[in-house]
Amino acid sequence: MNSCKNIFQIPPDLNDALYNVSLVLLNSHESIFAPQPHVPCMVEIGGFHVQQPKKLPEDLQKFLDNAKEGVIYFSMGSNLKSKNLPVEKREAILKAFSKRREKVLWKWEDDVLPGQPANVKLGKWLPQQDILAHPNVKLFITHGGLLSTTETVYHGVPVIAIPILGDQKMNAKNAERAGYGIVLPFPELSEGKLSELMDEILTNPSYTTNVKQRSRIMKDRQIDPLDNAVYWIEYVIRHNGAKHLRVPYMELTWYQFYLLDVLAFLLGVVIVTVIIVKKGCSYLYGKLRKSKDKGKQDTSKLKRS
Structure with a gap:
């Protein structure tokens, strides 16, 4: 301030x-x-914000290069920290990862991960864009933030999205509708569900095909x-x-912006129309009454004669 x-x-x-x-x-x-x-x-x-891939640190480069079965990259972003996951959710994730043939790269913000499987590598901070650009990365498990979604589409990596807050649910649903991701609601996160979704994406080539098509669209720009x-x-x-x-409506007065002048005109037209119809009906009704009264008078005269 x-x-x-x-x-x-x-x-x-x-x-x-x-x-x-x-x-x-x-x-x-x-x-x-x-x-x-x-x-x-x-x-x-x-x-x-997406940049050309840079050289990875030696340990990461070796880890990714040697992952012949592929790599699953797991990060919940910078604001949501994996170390703060409830114990039961963390245990479910660990059990699901321990059964994979693929290697797992996990953004974990603490020094130790209790029960860390042999195929899991940790990093307190990881160069996400450079990791997603590596050809051995086959799946990104993410919170579904906008920047992460943009980066994974750019590099052509399908996702399992575990949205927590903000726009993450919308981004995750968009990925699912576009066919390059699956939404896993956080309350439904379990060992069985996570394993099922990883199997689905890693064995069904349509997710990778769809995201690579999106990647080509994102990169195909005039500038x-x-x-x-x-x-x-x-x-x-x-x-x-x-x-x-600037579009003209930025200069409109408040009553023009909300179309109150148009509504007033339309209301006036309706009122005038109602008045005209009412007066017309009254006039016709009066003529009809006079005609009926005259008919009754003529009938009475005939009877008397």
């Missing part, structure tokens, strides 16, 4: 800032999400997403805020 005050002598009004946005950089892409309609000042740069972001930022600067990209 103090640093903000040093920059802005008068704190900006958030509403003014919201309606004075020149450019929106969206961390999304159609390879991950369903296509969405955008206005010109909204630019997709999903995958901008690198980071270069695209730089271009549009500089474009807005060159054109003094690029107001010509």
